[in-house]
Amino acid sequence: DGGITQSPKYLFRKEGQNVTLSCEQNLNHDAMYWYRQDPGQGLRLIYYSQIVNDFQKGDIAEGYSVSREKKESFPLTVTSAQKNPTAFYLCASSMREHSNQPQHFGDGTRLSIL
Amino acid sequence: AQSVAQPEDQVNVAEGNPLTVKCTYSVSGNPYLFWYVQYPNRGLQFLLKYITGDNLVKGSYGFEAEFNKSQTSFHLKKPSALVSDSALYFCAVRDRSEYSSASKIIFGSGTRLSIRP
Numbered sequence: 001d002g003g004i005t006q007s008p009k010y011l012f013r014k015e016g017q018n019v020t021l022s023c024e025q026n027l028n029h030d031a032m033y034w035y036r037q038d039p040g041q042g043l044r045l046i047y048y049s050q051i052v053n054d055f056q057k058g059d060i061a062e063g064y065s066v067s068r069e070k071k072e073s074f075p076l077t078v079t080s081a082q083k084n085p086t087a088f089y090l091c092a093s094s095m096r097e098h099s100n101q102p103q104h105f106g107d108g109t110r111l112s113i114l
Numbered sequence: 115a116q117s118v119a120q121p122e123d124q125v126n127v128a129e130g131n132p133l134t135v136k137c138t139y140s141v142s143g144n145p146y147l148f149w150y151v152q153y154p155n156r157g158l159q160f161l162l163k164y165i166t167g168d169n170l171v172k173g174s175y176g177f178e179a180e181f182n183k184s185q186t187s188f189h190l191k192k193p194s195a196l197v198s199d200s201a202l203y204f205c206a207v208r209d210r211s212e213y214s215s216a217s218k219i220i221f222g223s224g225t226r227l228s229i230r231p
Contacts, residue, residue: 004157040123042204042221090157093230099208100146100165103219105157 002027006091006106012114013078013085021076021109024090030096032074034105036060037088049074050096051067078111086112116141118207120222125194127229135190135225137205147188148177148206152224158204164188175199195229202226 004025013019025032031050035043045058049068063082068074074093078085088110092103117140127133139145146165147156150158162173179190188205205222 005158009155040117042223064179092157099210100163102148102150102160102163103158105159105218107157108155110155 004088004093004104004106006109008095008109009097009107011109011111013063013111016080016114018077018079019111021078021089021091021111023076023106024072025074025091025093025104025106026072027093027104028071029093029104030071031092031094032068033092034058034064034066034074034076035092037090037108043090046076116179116207116209116220118205118220120203120205120221120225123223124224124226124228129229129231133192133195133199133227133229134153135203135205135227136219137190137222138190139186139188139205139207141207141209143209146208146210147179147181149173149177149188149190149210149217150204150206150221151175152204161190161203193226197229197231200227219226 007022032045033048037043045059046064047058047066049055052071055066056066065077088108090108091106094103095101119138148163149161151161152158161177162171164171164181172178177192178186181188202224204224210218
């Protein structure tokens with residue numbers, strides 16, 4: 001079955017440490033996205049990529065970095081500069097050419113501070 | 115600026131009764147509108163969307179939504195609620211004047227639907 005796989009499901013970060021969240025899709029989608037979800041809030045866009053080797057900052061990119069070396073993969077690094085990283089992180093993908101198409105989501109990674 | 119409002123943090127309904135989850139939006143042009151559902155510790159699942167045409171859109175699991183342009187609303191409805199419908203529901207909007215599928219999709223803050231047996 002096609003879909004989006006996020007790993008790990010749970011992740012703990014130590015002070016001053018960078019951590020990387022994995023996102024892989026086999027839907028042949030061009031566009032991929034990272035969102036942060038905090039309790040009582042909607043999804044906030046961190047970064048998005050419309051094509052390999054290209055990505056743009058979303059609304060809350062500070063303290064995060066991404067890469068898009070392959071169409072299938074869009075890893076997110078939470079750097080030590082992100083002072084409040086505890087949240088549920090969701091990766092999504094969509095067909096690039098059709099803005100009326102829904103996004104498909106992975107099952108998320110829950111990041112906590114040790 | 116685009117925005118989406120879900121005015122109710124929580125909606126409580128008895129099983130078998132009809133349910134409505136409200137959503138209003140503000141965009142500069144004409145919108146694409148979406149509803150998603152999220153179960154605990156899972157990602158969002160697409161329920162339905164409005165693109166054009168009939169104002170009543172039917173989606174997955176017996177849900178439907180009514181687009182009302184004059185009231186800028188897109189309320190989610192179901193004629194008879196099930197306990198298994200209990201989840202977090204998100205409304206989302208994208209201004210169709212934006213060509214790119216990336217960015218510019220705005221999610222509401224979510225409404226927790228609780229169906230009691």
